[in-house]
Amino acid sequence: MKQRLLACCVLMLLAFGARAELVIEVTQGVDAPTPIAVVPFGWSGATPLPEDLAEIVSTDLYRSGFFSAMKRGDMLSFPQQQAQVFFRDWRVSGQNYLLIGRVTSTGGEQLQVTYELYDVLKETRVLGEQISGSTRNMRDIAHYISDAVFEKLTGLRGAFSTRIAYVTAQNQGGGRHRFSLQLADADGARARTILESREPIMSPSWSKDGSKLAYVSFESSRPGIYVQHLATGKREKIQSFAGLNGAPAWAPDGQRLALTLSKDGNPEIYTLDLARRQLTRVTHHYGIDTEPTWAPDGQSILFTSDRGGQPQIYRVYLADRRIERVTFEGNYNSSGKLTQDGRFLAMVHRSAGAGAAFNIAVQDLKTGRLDILTQTSLDESPTIAPNGSVVLYATQQGNNGVLAAVSLDGRVRFRMPSSSGDVREPAWSPYLQ
């Protein structure tokens, strides 16, 4: 009797088990970017286009670290319209997505660009758009397409249409240098000089709306903090106290600047109300406090201080001036920059131990975990793309400083196009209107 009852129970359990819907839990995946094929856009014009849209888009997507772009030499065909797409071929070649497009002239320099994004696996069209432009802004069109595709496939807003500012130093011999403040596309292209000086230019900082740049210039007898309007080129000297005037940082509200001033004898952090020109001292310590950066909520400022004996990053809360130490790993942490969500802190980091190099590291402020992203030796001045996907920084290549970038997870590293001279002090713009 007991055996029968047991058998019934077993059968019932099996029956229940059989009825339950199978659920499989997948917790591991491939740590690899999503493959995408960006087919050269069709062009029916007589003369070649000044820019290769597909190449720009492909490079943008690749540099994001999220995608692996298919080489053109591996493509079996170059479809320009949906009817020309054979999904099986793209599937066999291992692609998940396919981007095709065509450019048509609408008269003179005017162009109309059409692009279509396909899901190769589902064999469905997931995105498509027509864009009007001209031959002069084809890179903008390409970055726009990159942004649209990136956002569609990753859910993150693309930052390919943003700008970067950086400083270059040209050695003119005789110990003289020529310093330039450069403005370029996020991929480093179309760089242009917005300021030149025989004196050092330092610490460019974007305003929240991307319309102004604040920086430090030594063009006068002593370092001064300037704000330059990018649209008009108009410059404004904000502060020029005796001693150190440096490291301006725009507050999220665009109304204040955080500064490092030593007018009181020791480098301290101040905030400056731009409208009222009112200066407020934030830190009071005999150590050096510098390199302020605002938290996204504007309630606190992170800064570098050696008050603990070694340079480390601290946070000061503006409401009560409470200060807490943020970094603990390594014997050198400086130049902190926060992602827009305030979770990750990119910084220059040097591990403890002899012979350790200065690397770019990122610390998860939620968990405290710190990861070193770069493997070069003299990395400095990290700045983060507004979507938090890439960290741009300055490093050394031979005797010159160059710009390099690394995805926030450290998976993708690339070097920006070479600029003449020694490149340093990059600053990534916010999303531009």
Next chain:
Amino acid sequence: MDKRSYLVPSLLALVLHAGVLLLLAGHWFDHADPRELKPRHIQAQMVDLGAVSQALEKQTEQARRIEEARKKDEQRKQSERDKAQEKQRQQELAAQEKALKERQAQEQKVKDQQAREVAAKEKATKEAEQKAQTQRQEKEKARVAAEAKQKADEQAKLAAAKKKQADEQAKAAAQKKKLAEAQAKAAAEKKKQAEVAAKAKAEAKRVAEAKRKQEEQQRKEAEKARELQELEKAIAQEQRIAADRASQQLMTTMADYINAELSRNWRVSSAFRNGMEAVVEIRLFPSGEVDSANLVQSSGDSGFDNAAVQAVFKVDRFVRVAEVDPLTFERNLRKFRVKFRPEGLRW
């Protein structure tokens, strides 16, 4: 002697009583008739001998008491008077002699008086007895007559009763005869019925035996069938359990296989974070080819959701699903869900 002494009356009274007893004793022995012992036939006439006797006894008792009182008084006073009365004793002796003579004369007189009274009483007693005897005789006659009548009545009743009894006996005999005949008839009938019943019983027994044998046969056959059925059922259950186990084992294997295929094709972006979770419902064809993959629970991150769905379509065809038997496929693999939940990410 004291004039107030009761000695004399007491003696007289004793004499009187003795005389009465003597008179009555003879009468008592002469009338020793047994029937007179019956109390209900004695016709007694009350003679006031008791009263007399009581009076005498009362007087005697009274005299005794007085005497005792007197003796007591005398004893008490005797000592006082002895001396005073001693010198008058002579005179008193003379007076006593005189008084004795007078007293004797008086006693003779009393005796005479008592003799008369006794004679009168005897006479009255005799008359009363005679009268009582007469009444007893009359009553006896009446009783004898009544008894005779009663006896006659009883004899009559007895005769009537005998007659009635005879009638009843005759009647009873007739009934008994009738009953005997009925009994005989009933016995015959019963015997006949018994024979029939015996025959029926034998037949029923034979039928019952046959039926029992048949039922026994059927029961055995049913038992065999049941055992066979249980055996088949047990075999079927074992087969089903084994099949279920095999199916479960197969499903475990298939789940591992599908998991591996999806893991190989799920591209984890650097934007993914620990804690993200998306559920995709997958429909397959029996060949293992993906029919559809639909997001049923979003992670809130479109890139994560896209990657999950893409992983399914990237597999395109779960080749080994084609090896699964149709029933297991229909039950488990025609439609199932996959939960994508990254673990061990940097963030």
